[in-house]
Amino acid sequence: MQQPALFEYVLRMADDSLILGQRLGEWCGHGPILEEDIAMTNISLDLIGQAISLYDLAAELEGGGKTHDDLAFLRFENQYKNVLLVEQPNGDFAMTMLRQFFFDAFRKPLYEALCKSPITQLAAIAEKSLKETRYHLKHSSEWVIRMGDGTEESHQRAQAAIDHLWRYTAELFYEDTIDEQLQAQQQVPVLKEIQAAWMETVKAVLSEATLVLPTNNWKFEGGRQGRHSEHMGYLLAELQYMQRAYPDMQW
Amino acid sequence: MTLAEQEKRFQEKIDNEIKIEPNDWMPDAYRQTLIRQISQHAHSEVVGMLPEGNWITRAPNLRRKAVLLAKVQDEAGHGLYLYSATETLGADREQTIDDLHSGKAKYSSIFNYPALTWADIGAIGWLVDGAAIMNQVALCRTSYGPYARAMVKICKEESFHQRQGYESLMVLCNGTPQQKAMAQDALNRFWWPALMMFGPNDAESTHSEQSINWKIKRFTNDELRQSFVDATVPQAEILGLTIPDPNLKWNEERGHYDFSEINWDEFWQVVKGNGPCNKERIEARVKAKQNGLWVREAANAYAKKRAMKKSA
Amino acid sequence: MSNTEWPLWEVFIRSKQGLNHKHVGSLRAPDATLALENARDVYTRRSEGISIWVVESSNIHATDIDEVAEFFEPSDTKIYRHPTFYEVPEGVKHM
Numbered sequence: 001m002q003q004p005a006l007f008e009y010v011l012r013m014a015d016d017s018l019i020l021g022q023r024l025g026e027w028c029g030h031g032p033i034l035e036e037d038i039a040m041t042n043i044s045l046d047l048i049g050q051a052i053s054l055y056d057l058a059a060e061l062e063g064g065g066k067t068h069d070d071l072a073f074l075r076f077e078n079q080y081k082n083v084l085l086v087e088q089p090n091g092d093f094a095m096t097m098l099r100q101f102f103f104d105a106f107r108k109p110l111y112e113a114l115c116k117s118p119i120t121q122l123a124a125i126a127e128k129s130l131k132e133t134r135y136h137l138k139h140s141s142e143w144v145i146r147m148g149d150g151t152e153e154s155h156q157r158a159q160a161a162i163d164h165l166w167r168y169t170a171e172l173f174y175e176d177t178i179d180e181q182l183q184a185q186q187q188v189p190v191l192k193e194i195q196a197a198w199m200e201t202v203k204a205v206l207s208e209a210t211l212v213l214p215t216n217n218w219k220f221e222g223g224r225q226g227r228h229s230e231h232m233g234y235l236l237a238e239l240q241y242m243q244r245a246y247p248d249m250q251w
Numbered sequence: 252m253t254l255a256e257q258e259k260r261f262q263e264k265i266d267n268e269i270k271i272e273p274n275d276w277m278p279d280a281y282r283q284t285l286i287r288q289i290s291q292h293a294h295s296e297v298v299g300m301l302p303e304g305n306w307i308t309r310a311p312n313l314r315r316k317a318v319l320l321a322k323v324q325d326e327a328g329h330g331l332y333l334y335s336a337t338e339t340l341g342a343d344r345e346q347t348i349d350d351l352h353s354g355k356a357k358y359s360s361i362f363n364y365p366a367l368t369w370a371d372i373g374a375i376g377w378l379v380d381g382a383a384i385m386n387q388v389a390l391c392r393t394s395y396g397p398y399a400r401a402m403v404k405i406c407k408e409e410s411f412h413q414r415q416g417y418e419s420l421m422v423l424c425n426g427t428p429q430q431k432a433m434a435q436d437a438l439n440r441f442w443w444p445a446l447m448m449f450g451p452n453d454a455e456s457t458h459s460e461q462s463i464n465w466k467i468k469r470f471t472n473d474e475l476r477q478s479f480v481d482a483t484v485p486q487a488e489i490l491g492l493t494i495p496d497p498n499l500k501w502n503e504e505r506g507h508y509d510f511s512e513i514n515w516d517e518f519w520q521v522v523k524g525n526g527p528c529n530k531e532r533i534e535a536r537v538k539a540k541q542n543g544l545w546v547r548e549a550a551n552a553y554a555k556k557r558a559m560k561k562s563a
Numbered sequence: 564m565s566n567t568e569w570p571l572w573e574v575f576i577r578s579k580q581g582l583n584h585k586h587v588g589s590l591r592a593p594d595a596t597l598a599l600e601n602a603r604d605v606y607t608r609r610s611e612g613i614s615i616w617v618v619e620s621s622n623i624h625a626t627d628i629d630e631v632a633e634f635f636e637p638s639d640t641k642i643y644r645h646p647t648f649y650e651v652p653e654g655v656k657h658m
Contacts (some may be wrong), residue, residue: 022308025316028323029304030535032543033569034297034331035590035601041324042604048317055313069312093546139600146593149556150549157545242311242369249426251311251369251419274628321608328605335589338571344591345568401588408609547567550593557594 005181007061008081009188010122011071012224014054015082018072020103021047022239023090032093039139043100046132053125060121073243077236078226085168087223087232094157097143098165101205104137106172109197113189122187141205148209155210162206163214170219172198265466270396273339281465284458285395286342287356288467293333294351294358296326298532302366303375311369318415319372325408332401339397352537354524359383361444363526370423370430374437376416378445378483384409385479386449394466417486424490431491438487439495446510447518449476480508571620572598574605576612584616592617 024044031037055068085103090096111133114126147158173191175183182188206213222228242251252260257276264271271277300323307323310316334344350356361379366372387409390402420437423430450472453459462468470478480499487494498511520526569591575584587606592598598617606612626634642648651658 018313025307025320028307028320029300029327030539030542031327032539032546033591034327034334035592035597035605036543036546037327038324038331039600039604041320041327042608045317045320045324048313048320052313052317072313092542142596142600146550146553146597147546150551150553151545153545154549154552238308241309246311246427246429249430250422251315274625276628324608328608331590331605332588338589343568404588544567547569547593550597551566551569554594 003061005178006119006122006187007058008178009182010054010058010061012081014051014058014071015080016086016103016107017047017054018051019080019082019235020086020100021045021051022235023086023088024096024100026090027096036093040096043136043139046129046136050125050129050132053128057121057125069243073240077228077232080223080228080232080236081226082223083168083171083174084220084223084229085165085171087229087235088165088168089231091161091164092157093143094147094154094161095164097140097147098158098161100136101140101144102165102169102172102202104133104140105198105201105205106194107133108137108201109194110189113194117187119187137201141201144205144211145209148206148211158209159211162211163216166214166216167218167220171221171223174221174224176224262464265394265464268466270399271394272396280461281467282340284462284465284467285398286337286340286347288458288462289333289337289340289398290342290347290350291357291359293330293337293347294356295362296330296333298351298358298362298536299379300326300330301532301535302362302364302528303372305366306369306372309369310372315419322376322412322415325412329401329405329408332404333398336395336397336401348536348540352533352540354533357522359448360518360521360526361441361448362532363521363529364440364444365528367440368433368437370420370433370437371441373416373419373423373434374441376412376414377420377486378416378438378441379448380409380412380416381483382445382448382479384413385475385482389469389475392466392469398467417490420490420492424492434490435492438492442495443513443517444521446476446480446513447521449473449479451515451518477507480510484508569593572602572617573620573623574598574602575616575618576602576606577614578612580613584614587611589620595619 021044024040024047027040028037028044031040051072052068055071059066059068059071085099088095088099108130111126111130115123115130117123117126144158147154149155173195175191179188179191183190203213258278261271261275261277261281264275271281303319303323303326307316307319310319334347337347338344347356351358361382366375384406387402387406391399391406393399393402420434423434450456453471453473456472459468459471463471484494484499496511498509500509501507502509521529524530570593571589572592573589574587576587577584590598590601590605592601595617598619599615602615602617607615638644
């Protein structure tokens with residue numbers, strides 16, 4: 001492999017997209033109203049599209065002749081490097097939308113920065129994905145605001161979702177030697193800057209939604225190192241079912 | 252104008268192929284027939300999301316996953332177009348949906364059959380969407396304007412649905428023996444329910460004749476069913492699959508395929524609610540509505556607050 | 564309308580620059596912002612538009628079906644409003 005750090009970096013992004021897309025796909029046919037069912041599926045489709053582009057790039061960087069499907073379906077749980085946030089179960093609509101909002105608010109500044117990356121393929125993916133992500137963030141923000149400033153019940157549900165998901169948000173900005181290496185070459189942004197942008201968005205939207213940031217700052221991480229929550233195994237059992245039950249076939 | 256005169260003028264319009272629009276005078280029975288038929292159609296789209304939706308998380312590769320998501324999403328859109336068409340007739344969407352949940356309104360029985368394997372997803376696209384398209388193409392010229400326009404849009408969008416199903420089965424049929432067996436098994440299970448989609452025989456169909464006079468329907472159930480069989484048999488041959496009907500035979504004289512009688516007992520049982528998945532399908536829809544209640548309420552409350560702030 | 568049912572909106576889409584917005588259908592949404600987003604997801608999944616208008620259906624005023632005759636028939640006889648009403652000798656150009 002020519003660029004192991006970059007491979008790992010792209011893989012992490014691809015896994016984030018795939019796993020969140022998979023989770024959103026679970027809503028299809030079960031949304032709170034048809035219009036929103038369609039909206040969530042659109043976001044899921046965007047994320048799966050992004051995953052395909054990112055896995056293609058990762059496969060190319062790895063240079064082993066793998067396809068995006070090999071990477072998406074044929075790894076063991078500890079080889080998936082997505083953050084814990086995206087694998088968390090859908091819960092109610094508030095949990096799903098808050099999870100989406102925290103992720104979108106992270107992805108938007110990340111893509112904005114990656115548009116300027118000297119890695120042209122990554123910059124191209126970022127540019128295309130940025131348009132999609134801007135829309136996702138707009139949509140999830142609007143729902144956070146409506147839930148927060150809607151009824152008493154919706155406010156409680158939204159706040160409960162924030163309180164629950166907050167522990168998974170720090171991992172969005174997890175950095176290790178992979179990031180440091182690429183940052184040193186100015187190929188990818190420093191996540192501290194992304195975090196500042198993220199915090200600004202979160203604060204602005206939650207404030208408009210009359211919701212509050214949790215005071216508990218206890219944080220979980222592990223996904224980026226392949227150490228996942230118990231939910232991940234079940235998610236992969238479904239995701240990989242066909243490839244595992246019928247190995248080496250075309251579909 | 253007397254009622255008789257209005258009815259006469261209405262029928263003249265129909266006979267002259269002039270579309271009926273929402274505010275036009277129409278016989279009450281015409282309105283009721285349309286509400287019943289269009290809402291049934293809408294319910295079928297929405298309930299139809301469930302068997303396929305089952306396989307979104309298990310689709311075998313990313314391309315198929317995206318295609319399936321896009322297809323099931325289209326069905327939500329089609330349900331929505333059709334509910335909108337019923338609303339132009341004065342039927343409230345929420346009430347219409349409640350009728351589905353209470354069992355008062357029906358939907359296509361095909362969706363009460365389970366999707367058990369990945370091949371079923373291909374079979375549903377090929378056969379179920381194929382049968383639906385047969386019906387829907389005919390409905391593009393239906394006499395009620397909003398219904399006809401919704402159907403035109405739906406037919407345009409659905410043209411990929413059947414093709415993706417057929418393509419997916421093609422891959423299985425050219426794959427391993429295990430895959431081909433999976434495809435054959437799916438055909439075995441979905442063939443008869445697909446034929447049932449066209450409804451009872453013309454002699455048994457209570458609404459057919461009047462609907463034809465009103466040009467709501469352009470072809471009878473049996474005519475459409477025959478067209479479907481005639482179109483589908485050669486497609487099965489190309490796949491190398493066997494249609495599970497020993498009596499299926501080309502009839503030179505009629506210029507059509509002959510086929511066995513449908514098991515009408517099974518048909519009526521499933522219509523009455525005794526199909527393998529009737530209960531689960533309605534339960535899933537009721538649950539979605541109930542779980543969404545607070546979401547819809549919240550958005551309304553927020554809109555009201557905003558409107559008040561604006562006017563204050 | 565129940566507490567949980569959203570109002571109905573009519574959707575108009577400009578398919579490309581230079582064309583009018585055209586009515587494409589309706590949907591339900593709690594407010595204009597979400598009506599636009601829902602319209603985007605429901606009616607432009609296949610690149611059907613570059614601009615969307617939404618109008619709450621209750622804000623649309625329509626001609627009465629019983630007044631069709633007095634509204635529209637009087638113009639049917641004003642054929643002099645159409646260029647084909649006038650005869651121009653052959654050979655006259657640019658007219």
